[in-house]
Amino acid sequence: MWGGRFGGGPAEVMRAINSSIATDKRIWREDVAASRAHAAMLGTQGIISADDAAAIDQGLAAIADEFASRGVAEDSALEDIHMHVEHRLAELIGPAAGRLHTARSRNDQVATSFKMFVRGAIDDVVAAIDHCEAAILDRAEEHAATIMPGFTHLQSAQPVTLGHHLMAYREMLVRDRSRFADARARLNQCPLGAAALAGTSFPIDRDATSTALGFDGLTANSVDSVSDRDFVVDYLAAAALCSVHLSRLAEEVIIWASQPFGFVVLPDAWSTGSSIMPNKRNPDAAELVRGHSARIVGDLVALLVLLKGLPLAYAKDLQDDKAPLLDAHDLLMISLAAMAGMVADLQFDAARMRAVAAAGHATATDLADWLAASGIPFREAHHIVGRAVAAAEAKGVNLDQLSLSEFQAIDPRIGAEALERLTVESSVASRSSAGGTAPERVIAAVAAARAARRDR
Template sequence: MSISRTGTSNPIWGGRFEGGPAALMRAINSSIATDKRLWRHDINASLAHAGMLRQQGIIGSEDGEAIVQGLAQIMDECARGGITEDDALEDIHGHVEARLGELIGEAAGRLHTARSRNDQVATDLKLWVRWAIDSALHDIAALETVILDRAEEHAATVMPGFTHLQSGQPVTLGHHLMAYREMLGRDRSRFEDARRRLNECPLGAAALAGTGFPIDRDFTATALHFDGPTANSIDSVADRDFIVDYLHAATLCANHLSRLAEEIILWASQPFSFIRLPDAWSTGSSIMPNKRNPDAAELVRSHSGRIVGDLVAVLVLLKGLPLAYAKDLQDATPPLFDAHDLLHMSLQAMAGMIAEIEFVPEKMRAAAAAGHATATDLADWLVAHANVPFREAHHIAGRAVAAAEFQNVALDQLDLADLQAIDPRIGEGALAALQLDSSVAARTSAGGTAPDRVREAVRAARAQRSKP
């Protein structure tokens, strides 16, 4: 079987080659279908580079002005959807350069002076990842706002607190929701750390060794809002740690969303019935008219698995690459873009669901009353009021649970005589301690579930977010 070959060499790098690449080679080498979304960042980086070349006298003012005007026109064309994909031009960088040549002629060829596609790609990707991080931070903030509002609304709504998916102690719904706010706060800090780390400009590293032209790397770094230029030209073009940093932060954030999605799925099921899903975030069944399926939550849960895969794909891609640049790095962009798209969708969907979910407090309260969830409160009362060592108090409370189960009643339905038959040191005050509201109100330690503590946590979170 023969593989057809084109008759023309590549307009970007074809001087070394007499013939063109095989059609299959052209197809496998092309990334325009994926990296066309970098157009804005590629043009902005080229504008900064052109400005630096003109300032340094490396290109003339007339050519520099023509390049700037041509790039501005391409920016406008791209903004209006004007990219015509051509595999022969390989990527967005080739497309922009070719279009610039069509617009301004020979002067376009001067733009690539003192620049390689290696440092160009690294710069464009850093600019895009920085934008993607800002997008994630915006989406996280929107979800945090919804969670804070619902947590404040339900600061005193009692629900079961689970360990091992078994009823452990009563908590408040507000407190439970604020646990996810803590996770999102850590997600935010990871994205912020990643943004700080990536904010060095690779432009000027050229292919891998720097350049002999008198460039000003501080000029381009400042123009593109980086903190400064990268320190090593080899690392500048080989580094994709910033992609891994983004994917790592995205993976943890997606896993947190998946945990919340799983709880929504459980809470919406009939055995729980803690929530009612709105029509906007549910689907029906093609055969069972009674069904209301939590498909949005299920897809958020599944997206986390794909984002984990995106992280692993890039880690495996990078693990054996020698310095400096290799074409393998081109395959780091599809997982990056995939993870961003999925995380953006998941964060927005979760914010919409949490905002519109109807909680059912009476179902939550009934579930909190089951499982003898205030047994620890009986033990704590014995420690605090009868000077009983906690381990002994734990055993006494355990016997009280066994007595309640024997009578087929809830622990707080045992009368004082029943409790004193187990241990005479149990006083009347213990009966109040066994009530759900008393239990949650007693948990006033820092970070506890007491309603006042939940409201304090909400206020503190809002104050923290309002700081510049």
């Protein structure tokens, strides 16, 4: 590859550190597709002969069939997937293979192939997000009226519905989806034709290759074209936040499945046992989703640090841009699949959740709201209910177990109708403001979400 510039070969350690084929072989499909588009353009423009263009295309098609059926045979001497393809092409068609690299560099070649790979990765992730969202919508609809405790500071705060709680994670996934979609739209400018960094003197048609490869347009600056990895950062940033959202849900599943909570039973399909304790049902799938988020966040940080000190244009540091992306993508895909499966299969204990929701004086705010609606300033109502909570605690009962006379001894303005507000069912039903937890709102939210999915 280096021709006459070097008199000797690389040291073994140099060969090892310089080789990236073990990683970048995964982008062979994109490399072959980009090379076929480039060869076709060279032939159309008369830069190479029509016969050479046809031979190159046939050879590349044969290579694609080989790689698809047998995989890429790695040779560290050939460094990367681009040279593997070119070397195999030369074996198949002879000297004409050497004309493929006319008017391009590995710099714009790898930028193009990698953009195409990331574009496909985004499409895969969006489909996985949609699958996870569908699982959440099904369970949210099923449990639109199932009561559970709502927490702040992991302390019982107000009763909510399980469906409403699950729909909060649906909102996170929708934002994740939009971030990936934004990243896809932003990356879809074709860098092919930028060559090493300055463009080329050959009369190429960049629009032709861009259109053939499904890009929306061309990158505008050749130096930026070969050095830009913002599209990888965009993917990793979206992946990191999506994985954090999955980790939060995984953490809740882990907590809910613990014996002190007892809100869910993990099916066998999403659990493991203990090598020593026969009684154990461990939430390993959820724990691994939680753990994967750490690696994905680390992949984002790794790439940002890799980029932070690079002068323009291309530097070999960028060879290390693919490992973080591939690691994060694989982890995110399996995390989304695992979470979708867990959500679909979790067995919720509605009675246990309702019992915990009723504990801890969770309807105290409802009494304060009733007093405020009666004309008492809310801050004063807050103090009145605080005294009622203290009285209930002193008696060792829940707030709704105090009698009317006990309430009126605290404040005579508390009427009998106020006591009707103290059940958890009444509490969630009253939270009917837009975005609230009332069952009717949950059903409407699920319907709206399904309509939005149909319109995508």
